[in-house]
Each structure stands twice: as C-alpha cells, then as structure tokens.
Amino acid sequence: MLRHIERPTEQLPGLGRIVSDFGLLYASNGFIGWLFAVTGPVAIILAVGSNGGLPEPEIASWIFGVFFFNGLITLLLSGLYRQPLVFFWTIPGTVLVGQSLTHLSFPQVVGAFYFTGLVMLVLGASGWVKRAMQLVPMPIVMGMVAGVFLRFGLELVRAVFADTIIVGPMVAIWIILSAIPRLGSRIPPIIGALLVGAVAAILPGQHDSATLQFELIRPVIQTPVWSVAAMVELVVPLAITVLVVQNGQGFAVLGAAGHVAPVNAVTMACGLGSVISAIVGGVSTCLTGPTNAIVVSSGEQERHYTGAMFVGCLAVLFGLLAPTFTRLLLLSPKSLVMALAGLAMLRVLQSAFNAAFNERFSLGALLAFLVTVADVPLLNVGAAFWGLLAGFAISWLLEKPDFATETK
Template structure:
C-alpha cells in the first residue's frame, strides 16, 4: 500500500483538481450513525483525550511562563478546541475520512520563547499574519506538489521520531508510577490478546477505565480551584502590528503548520489508506487560524498524532466517524475549557503518558516499517536522528530540519531511489 501511494503520487498530483471536491453523496445522519461503531467511537474519544492532555499541558506551561492570565489561557484553549473541533466535524463529514484539525504544538513552543519580550497583542498580530500567509499558499495550490515530492519513507521517519517520545514516556511511567501504569498496561494486553474480550472492550478503552479506577483507588485525583468558571468566556484580543513579532514568529509558525504538522497529518492518513485533501486542508487552516487568533489561539494544523489514533483500528470506510466523534467532543471541551483544565490538572502525569503511549504503539510500529522497509533508508535514518536530537536552529522545530537533512542526504547518496519513485506504477 505504501509503495503504491509513494510511486503513484506524481500522477495523482498532475491529474487532480487544485481544490479537492467532497465525496458525493454526502452521508446523512442515518449513514453516519450506521457507520459509527464501538471501535470508531472509542478511537474518537481517545483522540480527544490525547489532544486534551499532553498537548494542552504545553499551552498551560507556555502561557504561565509567559505571564498570561487564567482568562487568556481559557480563551486560548477555547479557540484551539471549539473552532478546530467544528472544522474537524465538517471536514470529516464532507470528505468521509478522519481529518482532525487542532493546533501546532511546535509553534506553541516557539511562541513561548517570544512572550518574555513581546506583548501578547503583538503575538496575536503575528498569528493573524501567519493565517494570511497559510491561506495564500493554500489558494495557490503549491502545497500538494511540494508534499508529493517528499519521499514517504523520509516523512514517516520524521513521524516515527515525533511519536517515539510517547513510547518512551510509556516505559518511563512503568518505572516511575507502577501503581497507575501497570494496571493500565495489563488491561491493554489482556484485551488485545483475547479477541472476544477485545471486541466488547477495545484495548485502549479498557486501559482508560482501569487507569481511572487505579487513580481513584490510589487517592491520586486531586482537583484544585483554578479561579476560573466552568464555561468558556472568550477574550477577544485586538492584534497589534509589530515587525519584530512578524519576523520572529511568522515564518517558524508557517513552517510548522505547512511542513511539519500538516506533513505529519498527511503522511499518517496516507499510511492508513486515505487521500487527504491537502490544498483544501491548507485553506481551512488559514481561515480557521485567522478566527482563532482573535481569541488568542495559535495556528490551526492537520494534526499527525490525533489522526494516527483515529485511524489506529477499524474499517477504513467508517473511520470518518471517529473524526466526527473527536470533533464533537473537542467542541464540548472548548465550551468547558476552564472545567476541563481543572480536571486535567487533577490526574497524575503517568495516567496521560501511559494512555497516549499505548494508543500510539501501532502507529509508531507502522511509521518505522514504512520508513526503513524499502527505499530512502539512509535519508530516513538521518531524518529520524535529526528529529530525535531536538535541535532548533532559527527557532524552527527539529522535525522540519529532519525533513531537510533527510531529503538532502537522499538527494546526494540515494539518487536511484528518486528515479525509482518517479517511475509509474507497474513500469
């Protein structure tokens, strides 16, 4: 499947329209309800749980260190969940495939490095300029040819390096917090090894339930009063133009959206057998980012890890319902952002780490197999090593530099693989 997708992409790019059209006929409510099942619903729930745990902690850390108020943080979280959740529901329904849109985590880290010397209004101004740039690139149709030219093994090696942290956090949690981690892993393995049980209780759901019980029994659930209400109250921020903010933030944010994050999302979805609408997705990222910026939310992207969770199991034709479930839950999370953050901070870190690690195991395995199975293996190795190194020259994430280094090495030392990839399928 992967080889065909890699070798046939040049023909697809040449023949496909600039703006990908939704599938017809659009599925009605009865069709969506019929296609939804225990597996897709569980994948949607886990996708949301993952997105609303570790990634949201990045926002909280960056915001607190940057001096943002609790109201500004709640508004930021409202934007990245409610607006992106709405986009996820519409996109998954229109194209009948899981298309989860959330926010750029590397971009959030970049923003954190600027909050100590830039005003929040200037940062929001950079968000708006980034949205305009992403939208313009999406409208030109340049994104799809660039992504088609990137060798899939190198992209998936970068994805594997990004996903590796989740597997390592899983192993670390087993040693640091066995009271929570061991029961969750045991439940996952038991449900996975017994097909009859696994059909009734999906392994990830079993780990989630057992982990929640373990946290409660151990007395580790410690909610605190954050000082905010239960329902979101968006704080509208008027953007302020600043050359320093534009120069410092716009290019890194655009790169993380277009190449790093959207590249991961597209690679993961292609690996699962889907055909994501790359140009339309880029346009949507630009439009949603512009609206989200006004409530202080960082740029929208087609996320890789969440889409990997949505496509981790189940029949391909019904996986779009996992995207719809995830999007609906994200909208609810956005509306209840202050309350959700309060509950999140009440659980131990190991609970989130184990849940994410177990859910990402198959996706990590698939990424490694695709990266090192056939062609571009040296370039894939370099991309993996650079991404794992977490070097960030020019404040641009290591995932981007991993792609650059991997493609450069393959262009120098694996020219035959490029020729093989350009050869039409069956030639």
C-alpha cells in the same frame, strides 16, 4: 484561484435526511472516535502545555480552539460533501511545538500558527497541494517525526518506574485489550488505560475531585508575535505534518473505505481552521486519520457522514466545557497524563519508524531522526527543521537513485 476547489456532487442534506441516515451504529462509531480524540491526544496537549509553562486558562483555551472550531468545520464539510470528513489538530505538530516552547515564547509560536494557516490556504486555493506534498520524501519526513515522538515513548517508560501503582495497570490493560481484538473492539485500548488509570489514581486518594466544577470556556485571545526564528523553525514542519503526515493518513483511510475526499477543499479547510484556532492559541488543523478510520469502520458508505457529523457535535460541546476537562486532567497525577500520552503515541511511533526505515531514503531518514533527537537548536531555530534539511541534503548527495525512483 478558487476554481481548483472541488464542488459537492450532491445537494446539502436537510435535517430530515440526516436524521434518516443516522442510526445507533453511526452514533457509536462517532462516539468512540470522539472518545479517542479526548483521551490520548488531549493528554499530549496537556503534557506539551504544562512542560512549556503555559497557565491552565491558556491550555483550556487551546483545547477549546482545536475542538470547537474544528467541530464546526467537521459539521460543515461532512454535510456539504456528504462524506466523513473529521477535522481535529496535528498531533506531531503539537509535539513539535513542545520542543519550540523551550526557547520560543507562546506568542511567537502563535504567530507561526497564523502563517502556517495562510500557507495552507494558498496551497489549497491554488491546487498546488499534491506537488507540495511531494517536495520532501516521506521517509525523511517520518524520520523527523520519529525523532519528535521518541520523547513520549521514553516518558512512558520513565512513568512506569516512577509511579508503578498507577501506570503499571494502565500498561497491562492496554496490552490485554490490544492482544485480544474481540475485547479491543468493544473498549479501545487507550480508553481502557484511561479508565484503569483513573481508578488507580482515585483509590490512593491522589485525585482531588473536591475542587472540580463545571465551567464554560472563557477563551484567551492570543496576540501573535511575528518572529523570523519561529517562522523558519515551525511553519514548514507544521505544514508538512498537516499536509503529508496527517492529511495523507486521513485521505488513505477514507480512500480505503471508498470515499474520494476533496483534497483542495480539505486543505483550504485546514488553513482556515488553523487561522481561526490560532486566535485562541490552538495548533494547526488537520484531517484526522484515527477518528475517520473509526467512523468508516462499519455501516453503509453513504451514511458514514452522519457519524462524522456526530463527532463534530460532540467536539463543539467538549470545546465549550474545555476548562472542566482541562482541570480534571491537570488535577490527575502527572504520571497518568504522561503514560496516557505515551500509550497513544506508541502505534504512531511504530508507524513512523516503519515508514522512515523501510526501503528508500533510509540514510536521510536516519540523519533526520538523529538531528531531531539531539534537539540542538541552531541560529535560534529548532532541531526538527534542521533534521529535515540535513536528511534531505544527505539523501540528495548519497541516495540519488532513490530520487529517481520517487519521480517514476
């Protein structure tokens, strides 16, 4: 089965070659890409974990898993293939888990993480990835994703009214940095929002920094519970968010920059990363789109891999110090975390709506969206799965011409 795995076209670069290819430009791109990952996306993990009733050590262990192990995979594959291949975790999958934690235990969710990783390993090793990615039309998938993400947009609006002193300036600076590209290229909007929000939280004395201490991670090993309901509810949607939504975006970003990513090798790496991260409660691994986009945004194509490797090094260090950063954000006002997560999701939510309701499969996408937003579990299986199923079924019955167009 491993014959389908793409072989590297060049020898593994030595330390001297990596150092000579590295430079300030690639370091800055890598740093900004990493900084993006540790702001809004981490806030999403904190929001999901806190709302799901997870204690602080388990949330820190989750963050450790998705940074430390994925950082190592990033270092290995970026060097092996001499390409920018940054791996982190599935953001829509994380939000999906938040819905599941309302009626499933965390060990049951972890069991689904393991099984999802095994599915991706098989798909990558067999070369079936492209076929699997085409089973469910993208607009229907994005309709489900939009339904899952909508809650974060609503929480952002509620946070503005509930804590205007902190969230108001965050939204204002995010709009300013987004509206003025010259400023936004120097300070990414989400990072500007974090800095302003932190200052706004400290000034009124709402942030208790006295209890903050640097601390290395002590991972919490999770014992999975094998639940049929959790498998049915999470495995297929999680695999789709990784293979179709996240990896698809990552492949598109890299392709636009002239890189030909090893699809099957990346899929196997996602499967392996998912299984390893699940040991400490981490959600499924994916090839990231936004961070890779930042890494390849400038510089020479053949040197982009060094920026990705720098991201991997920073991710490993961040994972080791996960308890410190977890406590820092958990000590912050809840409105700051929710606003940060909401701002990070705005563009993604916009893209999800555009992809869902652009042209084909729009009725199926709408039904997938409505069923997911309704959030009514059936047979102890969450709404996201039924949204996908309902959207596919209605399109199959009422939008048959769109399937004909899809196969051309």
